[in-house]
Amino acid sequence: MTTLLIAEHDNSSLKDATAKALTAAKELGAPVHILVACEGARAVADAAGKLAGVEKVLLADDPAYGHALAEPLAALIVSLADGYDAIVAPSTTAGKNVLPRVAALLDVMQVSDVIKVVSPDTFERPIYAGNAIQTVQSTEAKRLLTIRTASFAAAGEGGSAAIEIVSGAANPGSSRFKGEQVAKSDRPELASAKIVVSGGRALGSAENFAKVIAPVADKLGAAMGASRAAVDAGYAPNDWQVGQTGKIVAPELYIAVGISGAIQHLAGMKDSKVIVAINKDEEAPIFRIADYGLVGDLFEILPQLDRELQATLPEGKS
Amino acid sequence: MKILVPVKRVLDYNAKPRVKTDGSGVDLSNVKMSMNPFDEIAVEEAVRLKEKGLVTEVVAVSIGDTKAQETLRTALAMGADRAILVTAEEKVEPLGVAKLLAKIIEEEAPALVILGKQAIDEDNNQTGQMLAGLLGWGQATFASKVELSADVVRVTREIDGGLETNSYRLPAIITTDLRLNEPRYASLPNIMKAKSKPLVQKAAADLGVDVAPRLTTLKVFEPAKRAAGVKVANVDELVSKLRSIGIAK
Numbered sequence: 380m381t382t383l384l385i386a387e388h389d390n391s392s393l394k395d396a397t398a399k400a401l402t403a404a405k406e407l408g409a410p411v412h413i414l415v416a417c418e419g420a421r422a423v424a425d426a427a428g429k430l431a432g433v434e435k436v437l438l439a440d441d442p443a444y445g446h447a448l449a450e451p452l453a454a455l456i457v458s459l460a461d462g463y464d465a466i467v468a469p470s471t472t473a474g475k476n477v478l479p480r481v482a483a484l485l486d487v488m489q490v491s492d493v494i495k496v497v498s499p500d501t502f503e504r505p506i507y508a509g510n511a512i513q514t515v516q517s518t519e520a521k522r523l524l525t526i527r528t529a530s531f532a533a534a535g536e537g538g539s540a541a542i543e544i545v546s547g548a549a550n551p552g553s554s555r556f557k558g559e560q561v562a563k564s565d566r567p568e569l570a571s572a573k574i575v576v577s578g579g580r581a582l583g584s585a586e587n588f589a590k591v592i593a594p595v596a597d598k599l600g601a602a603m604g605a606s607r608a609a610v611d612a613g614y615a616p617n618d619w620q621v622g623q624t625g626k627i628v629a630p631e632l633y634i635a636v637g638i639s640g641a642i643q644h645l646a647g648m649k650d651s652k653v654i655v656a657i658n659k660d661e662e663a664p665i666f667r668i669a670d671y672g673l674v675g676d677l678f679e680i681l682p683q684l685d686r687e688l689q690a691t692l693p694e695g696k697s
Numbered sequence: 698m699k700i701l702v703p704v705k706r707v708l709d710y711n712a713k714p715r716v717k718t719d720g721s722g723v724d725l726s727n728v729k730m731s732m733n734p735f736d737e738i739a740v741e742e743a744v745r746l747k748e749k750g751l752v753t754e755v756v757a758v759s760i761g762d763t764k765a766q767e768t769l770r771t772a773l774a775m776g777a778d779r780a781i782l783v784t785a786e787e788k789v790e791p792l793g794v795a796k797l798l799a800k801i802i803e804e805e806a807p808a809l810v811i812l813g814k815q816a817i818d819e820d821n822n823q824t825g826q827m828l829a830g831l832l833g834w835g836q837a838t839f840a841s842k843v844e845l846s847a848d849v850v851r852v853t854r855e856i857d858g859g860l861e862t863n864s865y866r867l868p869a870i871i872t873t874d875l876r877l878n879e880p881r882y883a884s885l886p887n888i889m890k891a892k893s894k895p896l897v898q899k900a901a902a903d904l905g906v907d908v909a910p911r912l913t914t915l916k917v918f919e920p921a922k923r924a925a926g927v928k929v930a931n932v933d934e935l936v937s938k939l940r941s942i943g944i945a946k
Contacts, residue, residue: 483830553835
């Protein structure tokens with residue numbers, strides 16, 4: 380049969396998470412349709428149709444889906460579910476919000492945070508903050524999966540799928556969008572960045588994040604992240620949190636600055652290709668998983684690193 | 698107004714999980730178990746709403762073996778008024794838990810149910826959403842701020858790019874994120890008092906819900922270990938290492 384992938388977008392652009400979840404969806408071995416539910420943003424559907432290997436794009440263009448509220452979106456997905464034997468969404472906050480609701484409405488158990496498709500009905504997923512991997516088989520009539528995007532490469536472009544307009548089920552009206560505070564940033568998105576520089580409690584203040592971490596992150600074209608301790612202390616915004624209950628990242632390079640390396644933090648970054656730890660405590664657990672460790676005071680090391688990177692960048696870039 | 702707070706007994710968040718050598722699961726014998734940290738936040742929020750006079754009763758519910766009574770006593774010591782233990786011998790999946798909770802909700806008719814956003818053992822992040830779906834209620838997941846009024850709850854949610862605020866018609870489901878509050882410690886007098894608060898037990902089997910597992914765990918294994926790294930002496934050496942792997946220019 381067919382797989383339905385729920386697109387991740389912000390009403391104006393398609394997010395990278397969709398292309399990554401598409402790779403996992405294609406591994407199920409069936410044709411993939413992408414559902415774009417949004418408000419007046421055909422551009423998102425066009426972008427989804429260009430992804431390689433997409434057979435069809437379903438566009439539900441209705442103000443009800445403007446902010447991905449779970450109640451109307453789940454009703455829409457359930458109304459489309461008959462034609463599909465797998466429904467897949469990326470493990471973003473939007474995907475995690477809506478898909479279990481769909482699962483319950485379809486009376487199906489969901490498999491969360493798939494990191495590997497072993498076969499069309501068998502998946503690997505991390506449990507216990509990534510300290511164990513579970514191989515789980517779903518023989519449900521429909522397989523409902525959320526995909527850990529850090530574990531899959533983004534599908535490329537080159538497709539030209541047709542767009543079909545679909546209309547949704549009635550909005551249950553139990554929820555209403557009131558407002559949002561979305562941080563605007565020129566830096567790459569944390570979950571899909573190739574390089575991440577993260578700070579911990581040792582930074583001491585939000586000002587130090589801006590003064591010490593930001594220049595290095597900008598030189599490297601990196602996203603900025605933070606430990607839970609740094610977020611709780613108000614040094615960094617909530618959505619920078621890397622860890623079991625924050626964002627899961629797997630960049631080419633992860634630089635952990637002043638982060639001790641609690642298991643909850645490691646759960647969010649230990650699949651990074653190269654890990655660099657900068658910490659003044661040489662016993663810090665982060666050094667046990669770091670490829671390169673530097674013991675010392677971050678307030679001396681980071682400015683030095685910044686100068687060194689400046690010196691090595693090609694002229695005209697700084 | 699009544700609030701229902703489901704809580705789960707899990708391996709303590711500080712304990713290092715040990716994978717059993719036979720690949721059947723994680724070894725939970727002789728390890729410290731505690732209330733799931735997100736559920737503590739849920740209990741705290743419910744008790745705070747009661748302290749503000751917005752709520753008349755807080756009922757804690759747990760599903761599991763009889764040891765989950767300890768977890769419910771903790772909730773009672775934090776300020777919950779009474780507790781319900783739904784006893785189940787086998788592990789119950791989120792869908793089964795949601796169905797059992799829906800049965801309890803039918804009897805208790807709370808205006809609000811506050812759950813943790815995920816349990817730190819199975820890391821599913823499903824139960825609250827499933828429960829909302831089964832009941833047809835609104836769901837405010839990943840809550841970092843809750844403002845309750847007579848028939849509506851306004852919830853600020855942690856989303857990937859920042860924060861989002863929505864309003865939900867009551868009854869509704871809320872799942873807690875870390876930043877919602879700082880849970881209190883149960884004081885010794887409150888722990889003593891909690892021992893005499895009502896705790897009723899019901900067998901899952903008597904609730905008329907099929908909670909047979911839908912998924913089959915084939916194997917549980919340890920993730921691949923990272924190769925040991927090296928310590929570098931200074932920034933120069935670090936940058937040359939990064940250059941050697943093609944990262945820094």
